Amino acid sequence: MSTTETVAPDAESDRWADVRDLPPSAKLVAKVLDYNETLSQSQLAEETLLPPRTVRYALTRLEDAGVVESRFSFSDARKRLYSLKV
Numbered sequence: 001m002s003t004t005e006t007v008a009p010d011a012e013s014d015r016w017a018d019v020r021d022l023p024p025s026a027k028l029v030a031k032v033l034d035y036n037e038t039l040s041q042s043q044l045a046e047e048t049l050l051p052p053r054t055v056r057y058a059l060t061r062l063e064d065a066g067v068v069e070s071r072f073s074f075s076d077a078r079k080r081l082y083s084l085k086v
Contacts, residue, residue: 015086016030016086018065018066018067018086019062019065019067019086022058022061022062022065023057023058023061025048025050025054025055025057025058026057026058026059026061026062026065028048028050028058029044029048029050029055029058029059029062029068030062030067030068030084030086032044032047032048033068033082033083033084034084037083038081038082038083039081039082039083040073040079040080040081040082041055041056041059041079041080041082042079044059044082059082066085067084067085067086068082068083068084068085069082069083069085070082070083071083
């Protein structure tokens with residue numbers, strides 16, 4: 001049992017290792033996606049209170065780091081939905 005207790009904090013820190021060196025806006029977007037399973041860019045802007053341009057930049061950085069994945073929305077093909085991969 002003590003082995004799993006020591007592994008859990010390491011697993012949590014390793015989980016966020018790819019995000020650690022990113023800008024604060026990207027960290028905030030990642031944390032909001034951690035709490036919400038899937039959100040659109042406009043929903044992320046509402047939740048984080050960041051300007052849409054900043055959210056777009058943060059999502060680009062997160063996608064480049066391989067932390068976020070995106071897919072087209074089935075209800076509106078013009079929108080993309082983002083979810084956290086870590």
